[in-house]
Amino acid sequence: MFRTAIISLSLIFLAQVSVAATSCNSFIQAFNEYTQKVEGKIVKKHSIFEMTDWSRNSRFQGFVLTEKAPANAEVILESKAGGKTKAMKTVAKKTKPFAQDNKYRVVEMDLEKQLASAPTGSGSFIVRVLADGKELCAEKRLIYDDGD
């Protein structure tokens, strides 16, 4: 109950921090790789989806750029999470073809390292997609402890 209240407060607080409202959906997506049993055999699969908040029940392995993102696109990930005092910033200038689906290019970035403070704390992260120094979009999401 008490923890829930704290999270609710932080949600209100974070909602007030303004970030360019442009959704990044058309340029960047999240992905997960997983395994599934098909006719008794384990096969590798992946899913590509709209970026989500980051918590135990909603997290993802990485980002892919869509065909709409220019070839020279850069991705910047800024995060402030958990008990960390300093915000972290990572710039990925490189992308490589996404082996599982050639419509996408995978962003070389270690998300776990930067966002893995959940579920012990809460915070937020901002993803920015840039091309030729110009920001195409920015999107803000939460990092939080989704509790019991």
Place this chain on the structure above:
Amino acid sequence: MKKSILTILVMAVLPSFVFAAEPEIVVTAPRPQKNDKAVMMKLTSNYIVRNLNGEQVCNLAKGSMVAVTAVAPDAERVQIMVPNGPCAGVVNGFVYINYLRPVTQSVDKFTETALVELNGLSLRKEPSVEDGTFSCSLPKNAKVNIVNEVQKRNRWVEIEIENPPAGCPTKGWVVASYLKPDLDLKTLPKASGKVLTEARTPVDCTECVQGETSGGKVSAASKTAKNAQEIERFVNAPQGAQIPSPFTAFAKELQRSRKCPPAKQSEYKCNRGLMQMPTDGNAGFCGTHHYTPDRPPGVDTYAAPHTACSLAAVAQEWKKTVCPNDNAGCRIAWGDISHSNRPLFNGHKEHTSGECIDIRPFNKGSFRDAGRKVGSGDYDRETTVAFLKLAKKFGGDIRYSDRKISNEHRDLGIAWGGSAHNNHMHICFEASNSTVKNACNNLNVDPAVCSELQ
């Protein structure tokens, strides 16, 4: 037809033998070592190999050939070794003996043999119990060769009888679960649990005696173990009683879990009376998906025995009646249950007793391993409601934060969980609930849907 059980020699630590796909078996000459012998056997179903503590070690496919090297202290499981695949190099893997059939070598082929387990087993002309199919009754320990098999509601095998009793033909069909392996376990060396287990705890569950007390304070764990006694009637039912035949390994794990008492909080032996729900990568029981698994795999999938039955029942019913397609967004995706050795699961008190599970809201369209919350564009509220109704039917106690569902379906008695519960349903199957109490008694596992529970 002269047969001899193919025995191979096994090196002291790791086997160096290799064998190719059946029926051809190639045995490279290992260094002879004392009298260590291994018996070649074949798995009768897909199987999750576990160590002596009941923890998953690796998975083997139906039909895999394994070398049986020792017998477990409980005389029900045998230690196995395989040369390749996911179980290669595993030295602490055990399989319930009823899931193995010895293969015997004749001149030009390998034949699977078995013994009749109980007196009066019906031999039938066809794999069916309908009138007119009955041929005769077979005596206990009659020796048979298995020549064919078919999976119906039960698994049926066509057999040849070596010395048929008077009035019996030499061929016919029987239900496979009434056969036992033609193998004398007394001839195998005894596996030493202490040496072979690599579990976090040194105590092998088989050493735990029923009624042993924790010596500690009353804890969530002791509550779990007490509740687990509820299923005693079911798991202790005698052979031949109404236990669905494919249910044996799951039931045996439940039974073992029940026998394992709660431990002091300082020494979490015996998995705190919880049993590990089967997973293989992200693939869970009955077609479900396990997301964000902890490491090592399976460490976060421990459930109280009665909850294990409820989860299996819900997942099976969902797949059978609502969502047969594993590639659809209605596929069940679940996260945390409980840890075997950590009562406080990442600080979450409610994932302590093995009675609660986190499940993602469902999405429209095809299955995606992706987080979502109430209000996400792909959120499928209708399917989520259908699932909550099913969970409720099986005694589930729900916490979930979708105001619309809570308001429109007050009969579901959903507890509000704040913003922390708008991206997952927290559902508990508690032993105090009479519906949950019946879960194990009423569970009838369909091997076509829940092959992992065989």
